[in-house]
Amino acid sequence: MRTKSIITLFIILFAISNSTSAQDCKPHHGTVKDSYNFWFYTPENIESKEAHRPLLVFLHGASLCGNNLERVKKYGPIDALKRGRAIDCYVLVPQNPGGSWNPRKIMNLIEWAEKKYNVDSNRIYVYGMSLGGYGTIDMCAAYPDRIAAGMAMCGGATAKDLTGLNKLPMWIIHGTADRAVAISESDKVVAQMKKNGDTSRLIYTRLPGASHGAPARIFYMYQTYDWMFSHSLKDKGRPINKDFEITNELLKTAYSDLGKNSTMDAFE
Numbered sequence: 001m002r003t004k005s006i007i008t009l010f011i012i013l014f015a016i017s018n019s020t021s022a023q024d025c026k027p028h029h030g031t032v033k034d035s036y037n038f039w040f041y042t043p044e045n046i047e048s049k050e051a052h053r054p055l056l057v058f059l060h061g062a063s064l065c066g067n068n069l070e071r072v073k074k075y076g077p078i079d080a081l082k083r084g085r086a087i088d089c090y091v092l093v094p095q096n097p098g099g100s101w102n103p104r105k106i107m108n109l110i111e112w113a114e115k116k117y118n119v120d121s122n123r124i125y126v127y128g129m130s131l132g133g134y135g136t137i138d139m140c141a142a143y144p145d146r147i148a149a150g151m152a153m154c155g156g157a158t159a160k161d162l163t164g165l166n167k168l169p170m171w172i173i174h175g176t177a178d179r180a181v182a183i184s185e186s187d188k189v190v191a192q193m194k195k196n197g198d199t200s201r202l203i204y205t206r207l208p209g210a211s212h213g214a215p216a217r218i219f220y221m222y223q224t225y226d227w228m229f230s231h232s233l234k235d236k237g238r239p240i241n242k243d244f245e246i247t248n249e250l251l252k253t254a255y256s257d258l259g260k261n262s263t264m265d266a267f268e
Contacts, residue, residue, distance in 0.1 A: 036094035059128030101135025156185030175210025
């Protein structure tokens, strides 16, 4: 009887543990009006209800558009977390059903997160690639006073007014051998930023010979998150951190330290 009781207790504790882990990343369908379906990840090590954490918003590319949220696990922060990349913040991953990303709909999700969770409103970040790169540019241009920093990969812009981009730390990255979205799309954005004035908050990285998919490795690099989290709306003058760089050689090591702190249970 004693052995059975111990086994039963172990099963109960195991079930509770798995249930808690599974709640770390939740799918949301129709939760927020005039927005998108989305995943929301809550870091496990929230010390108290008073602890505020940054919010990271990931915008995916056209290949992940649709109405099946499972698709957006293919690459990006959810996959990076599952593989063991530690990202100590709230993570918001909407799914675009199709067409250009809508900044207002994304902001509706951010405001939902701010009301429901202890989000540090001074440390909200947006990054994405391809269609998500376009969405990141458009989002940062629309809400430069709400976004602490943005990182746009192999994208461009659909917004006509890009003056907001000059107001926040912005890192634009594009491969010179991109055949899906020509690097000229990012060149146009940078040219417009220069025309609009001060570009001291801009880093523009042109990756020699890199393909359209190469920047996807950036989602798995710890340097990506260290760079973004080093910025805050409270920073006087909002300078950009130029202590980091992304090169083709660095991209080759993007997965080298993954798997050490796997959070796979949260995504099953």
